Amino acid sequence: QIQLVQSGPELKKPGESVKISCKASGYTFTDYAMHWVKQAPGKGLKWMGWINTYTGKPTYADDFKGRFVFSLEASASTANLQISNLKNEDATTYFCARNNYYFDYWGQGVMVTVSS
Amino acid sequence: DIQMTQSPASLSASLEEIVTITCKASQGIDDYLSWYQQKPGKSPQLLIYDATSLADGVPSRFSGSRSGTQYSLKISRPQVDDSGIYYCLQSYSIPYTFGAGTKLELK
Numbered sequence: 715q716i717q718l719v720q721s722g723p724e725l726k727k728p729g730e731s732v733k734i735s736c737k738a739s740g741y742t743f744t745d746y747a748m749h750w751v752k753q754a755p756g757k758g759l760k761w762m763g764w765i766n767t768y769t770g771k772p773t774y775a776d777d778f779k780g781r782f783v784f785s786l787e788a789s790a791s792t793a794n795l796q797i798s799n800l801k802n803e804d805a806t807t808y809f810c811a812r813n814n815y816y817f818d819y820w821g822q823g824v825m826v827t828v829s830s
Numbered sequence: 831d832i833q834m835t836q837s838p839a840s841l842s843a844s845l846e847e848i849v850t851i852t853c854k855a856s857q858g859i860d861d862y863l864s865w866y867q868q869k870p871g872k873s874p875q876l877l878i879y880d881a882t883s884l885a886d887g888v889p890s891r892f893s894g895s896r897s898g899t900q901y902s903l904k905i906s907r908p909q910v911d912d913s914g915i916y917y918c919l920q921s922y923s924i925p926y927t928f929g930a931g932t933k934l935e936l937k
Contacts, residue, residue, distance in 0.1 A: 761926040775925045809873055815921050816864035820873035
């Protein structure tokens with residue numbers, strides 16, 4: 715069955731970096747783009763951008779240009795999100811989602827806590 | 831960017847009602863509209879895609895429709911398990927945009 719399994723919760727200090735992974739299984743990884751979605755505590759969903767899993771080309775929403783990097787380990791069917799120079803506002807939950815012109819499968823989400 | 835105006839922000843409904851949630855797009859999105867249900871602490875789950883198509887395993891009491899640039903999610907005779915937050919998503923153009931969400935409580 716199709717699954718997206720994300721890495722575990724993270725506790726980081728301001729200014730540090732974090733790398734979140736999203737491992738896909740049950741389908742051909744390179745056939746579907748992977749998107750990333752942010753959800754602040756008690757808030758709605760915000761689209762962050764996507765990565766072409768065939769070419770590796772990332773596209774970022776305006777609010778996520780600069781400190782956010784999407785990458786792949788295609789041989790491991792894994793998409794990654796790295797956030798550098800963490801800020802308090804980065805303390806939230808991040809989801810990966812498989813794109814089929816809609817998000818048909820989602821990861822379970824990764825909660826990132828930023829605290830000094 | 832395409833704005834998705836979702837309403838209402840919250841509603842309380844009985845099990846005998848028909849619940850309707852709407853999303854109005856700021857421009858045409860060619861039915862690239864999907865609906866999701868999210869429960870506390872869980873990831874969103876796909877309900878409807880392409881505006882009117884029911885996702886696999888989703889009960890038939892859920893349905894989607896369109897009138898102009900306004901899209902609607904209807905829940906007929908909702909069940910207690912349908913409580914949660916509902917979001918629309920337009921995937922017609924980058925950046926993809928979500929509606930603000932509708933919190934549904936069943937009484």
